[in-house]
Amino acid sequence: MTITKLSRRESLKSIAALGAAGTLGAWSPLASAQKPLTIGVIYVGPRDDYGYNQAQAQAAAEVKKMPGIKVVEEENVPETAAVQKTMTGMIAQDGATLLFPTSYGYFDPHILAVAPKHPEVRFSHCGGLWTDGKHPKNAGSYFGYIDECQYLNGVIAGHMSKSGKIGFIAAKPIPQVLRNINAFLLGARSVKPGITCSVIFTGDWSMAVKEAEATNSLADQGVDVFTMHVDSPKVVVETAAKRGKMVCGYHASQAKLAPNAYLTGAEWNWLTAYKTSIEAAQTGKPHPNFLRGGLKEGYVKMSPYGAMVTDAAKKNADDIKARMIAGSFDIFKGGLKDNKGAVVIPAGAALKQTDLKLESMNYLVEGVIGSI
Secondary structure, three states: OOOOHHHHHHOHHHHHHHHHOOOOOOOOHHHHHOOOEEEEEEOOOOOOOOOHHHHHHHHHHHHOOOOOEEEEEEOOOOOOHHHHHHHHHHHHOOOOOEEEEOOHHHHHHHHHHHHHHOOOOEEEEEOOOOOOOOOOOOEEEEEEOOHHHHHHHHHHHHHHOOOOEEEEEEOOOOHHHHHHHHHHHHHHHOOOOOOEEEEEEOOOOOOHHHHHHHHHHHHHOOOOEEEEEOOOOHHHHHHHHHOOOEEEEEEOOOHHHOOOOEEEEEEEOOHHHHHHHHHHHHHOOOOOOEEEEOOOOOOEEEOOOOOOOOHHHHHHHHHHHHHHHHOOOOOEEOOEEEOOOOEEEOOOOEEOOOOHHHHHOOOOEOOEEOOO
């Protein structure tokens, strides 16, 4: 029986009282092996948002087909103490022993508050930077090198832009977002060295009105190819298409929203990370604390090209994609300057995708118009 958000949260006080009274049974490996693995998946927005949450939900839908697995889900859970209540409810009420709290803001302080209280439960968080010796061993993070796909988005944008102005609608200036913005511009500049990328930060993951306003504002300034890093790209895609502009998608495919404007897109394949954490839980292996992968590992993928994309653009992007998969292509290399003129990667140096410096990126590269 599916348990609603309301009933789960309302029952937490009685569950806590039972636990305090010692009436909750202790967890044991034998008992766990005799029943299905219950997994909880928590979304900050709706599961059908054509974006971040939908990409996670697509993975959860595939997990449901796996034998010996039960999945409970809850959507529209804000990055507040509400997610602590949801996690606690899934553990105590549903018997979940592996949780996927999928939004960036769930990690600190919320997972960090709940995980130590439930050492028998594994917490797999999307995007956070888990640190050995600092964070609980039963917590961990998974993420993908989707900047590879945003670089390829940029290559296509560089070929297709006629104005030499591309645009990026972003939520917050956190490292993962900055990495995508910079990769998008660097991909475009590999085609057109003088192209610029204007960025507008809306301030939150889902702000439809601001996303529409930002898209229209950049369109008024001559931007003719857009991409984004917001939870649901739907508004940006549809607004850009209405303005006669082109768009590269993000998170999941938005092609059917604007088939005449959609060039390609950077998509997640979260099932790869989910399966790794699930296999460890089922076999009793240590919880994978730090999962990362790109095109080569199957964590990310590109949307099919739209009919309007030129053969030259496709060939250019496909050649670079092949080099990325082969491990012979570096996105961030010297001498790279930020948009204030400071050298951020010295000449002769290159940062591999696994370099943790990229996960603390705090600058916009030369050619990006905007500020953090």
